[in-house]
Amino acid sequence: MTEIITQTALNETFLQQKAFFAQHTYPSYQERIRDLIKLKALIVDNQDAFIATMSEDFGHRSADDSRIGDILTTVMGINYAIKKLKNWMKPEKRHIGILFQPAKGQVIYQPKGVIGIIAPWNYPVFLTLGPLTTALAAGNTAMIKMSEYTTNTNSLLAKLVAKVFPSNQVAIVCGEADMAAAFSALSFDHLFFTGSTGVGKLVMKAAAENLVPVTLELGGKSPTIIDEDIDIKTAVSRLILGKTLNSGQTCVAPDYIFCPQSKVSELTQAFQSAYQSMYPNTLENDDCTCIINDGQKARIDGLLTDAKAQGATIIPLSPTSSDSASRKMPLTLLTDVNDDMSVMQQEIFGPLLPIIGYNNIDEAITYINSKPRPLALYICSFNKAFQQQVLLNTHAGGVCINDAAFHVAIDDLPFGGIGASGMGQYHGSEGFKTFSHGKSVLSRGKISLGTLLFPPFGNKIHQILFKLFIR
Known part of the structure; x- marks a missing residue:
């Protein structure tokens, strides 16, 4: 065979x-x-x-x-x-x-x-x-x-x-x-x-x-919004596995993060601490998955190079290798990003994570709604009003609140995208x-009143039926 x-x-x-x-x-x-x-x-x-x-x-x-x-x-x-x-x-x-x-x-x-x-x-x-x-x-x-x-x-x-x-x-x-x-x-x-x-x-x-x-x-660019009131370390603990699993080569991995502007520095430090506790040495760590092939690795490297050339701050969360043949990459944060950068235009599908500071939640919602509808959206907040504001004013294939990516593993939740995703x-x-x-099946038995609708039209039965049902 x-x-x-x-x-x-x-x-x-x-x-x-x-x-x-x-x-x-x-x-x-x-x-x-x-x-x-x-x-x-x-x-x-x-x-x-x-x-x-x-x-x-x-x-x-x-x-x-x-x-x-x-x-x-x-x-x-x-x-x-x-x-x-x-x-x-x-x-x-x-x-x-x-x-x-x-x-x-x-x-x-x-x-x-x-x-x-x-x-x-x-x-x-x-x-x-x-x-x-x-x-x-x-x-x-x-x-x-x-x-x-x-x-x-x-x-x-x-x-x-x-x-x-x-x-x-x-x-x-x-x-x-x-x-x-x-x-x-x-x-x-x-x-x-x-x-x-x-x-x-x-x-x-x-x-x-x-x-x-x-x-x-x-796929697409699945955003994350972090609330002003949530503890940053808690937010990172809910997000990081969804981004690091399979080295970010996941269609529902968080693609970029909206963080309160005043907490961006705290967020990068929390990611650094959490990542190093999970993956103490990326390059020699069997828990770290390689980028699938040289072509994908070159694509991700190109996103980094382009972002750096346009003024992004690059923050690798583990020492990088000088060996270009290695396809293990640490999770790398990017701050000071803008929409002209390829990393903000393409689905990343790898261990890069841009962070955008916001001053008002409406800024984040407006930005997300200006882009193609994503496969997933993530909300880090214990504030019910904040959750509902984001849920009801954005579109995405699926949403996780205080989690990331694992809605895909819930057997009774339908999974799929919307629009471009x-x-x-x-x-x-x-x-x-x-x-x-x-297949719709309409079944009648031996008794049928369908003949009451037969022509000639305009008789008393028709008039009564129309008065009863057309109102």
């Missing part, structure tokens, strides 16, 4: 999945549970191997970054789907007005068919098998295009998936940009993409050619519905 689908076999595999689904249009609850249990065993039984291959792909990746960000989150998601699936699959009863009685109404959630999943490199297990979990729970087949950056993890995943799922039900696809383009052009029943906004536009354009519905999980949601019941078609 082929473990990794080549471009030559891409169309054939797609047609095989279409044929398989045609014979399994509504898998039973037992069949879906069986598939989820197999998927869970694939992760749990091979977690050490996954941790090793992800570390190979990154050059070095913290074992606990992988356990927290990929293994734990994936297993929790599967467990939750297993627990909730029976309820998700139940038809939903809907109200039928008196005019249309006697009748019954319900919505049946039917699998869409063949789901295409395009996965990113930063969490190659969670952001691959998380969507797959939901697709299988909803009763679909799936083809998954892996990132070309994670070749070792791709090979392991393809090998393991092939052992437990036939390729006409779940298939792993690998390749470069040409493969991604061919994959996006297939007539899937739904296409799910996680990645950058720029590539998301290309995926959506390709899907539009076949009128394929899409879910786009993108994405469209559609998954996780929880919303994910099940994303990969299902909510």
Whole structure:
């Protein structure tokens, strides 16, 4: 059995999945549970191997970054789907007005068919098998295009998936940009993409050619607002792991911070203290994950160089290396930033954290609302009025109050972006519905009063009905 689908076999595999689904249009609850249990065993039984291959792909990746960000989150998601699936699959009863009685109404959630999943490199297990979990729970087949950056993890995943799922039900696809383009052009029943906004536009354009519905999980610049009244050390303790996990290579990592102007210096010192206690020596610390490759490292270095040239103050929180080949980078704060700097224009996706001082909360809200809507927004405040002011006057895909990034791991919270940060949601019941078609069913029995509406129009029955219901 082929473990990794080549471009030559891409169309054939797609047609095989279409044929398989045609014979399994509504898998039973037992069949879906069986598939989820197999998927869970694939992760749990091979977690050490996954941790090793992800570390190979990154050059070095913290074992606990992988356990927290990929293994734990994936297993929790599967467990939750297993627990909730029976309820998700139940038809939903809907109200039928008196005019249309006697009748019954319900919505049946039917699998869409063949789901295409395009996965990113930063969490190659969670952001691959998380969507797959939901697709299988909803009763679909799936083809998954892996990132070309994670070749070792791709090979392991393809090998393991092939052992437990036939390729006409779940298939792993690998390749470069040409493969991604061919994959996006297939007539899937739904296409799910996680990645950058720029590539998301290309995926959506390709899907539009076949009128394929899409879910786009993108990114953007996720802001943090620190309240004047909160203890700065407490604020840092709530933010720092969300930024340092996976060396900031996380779509929902805090991208920049609004801090009261009078507390910017205190904030940088609190970050310095907290970071050094977590990562005493970045360059020789196994808890620190490398930047994925030289291209990404050069991109982040370029952001720093540009910011420094335009007057930013650069504050690395650990000694930096003179060895340009090293891809370990300490968390680095930037103050005195402005909108002309690339670091304030692009999603950072790495261990850089600009800090902007503000004098009035309205300044921060106005700034955030002037930019594309972010995937996440973070509020550090115990003041309920402050929380509500920010919540109700800004838009973001999701929000954490006194936490950062970990709303993604809450199984019953829908996850997704808004505007430039994405469209559609998954996780929880919303994910099940994303990969299902909510089919409306109106059912009548032997008695029907529908003939009362038949022509000739204008009779007494029509006049009475119109007077009763058009008001």
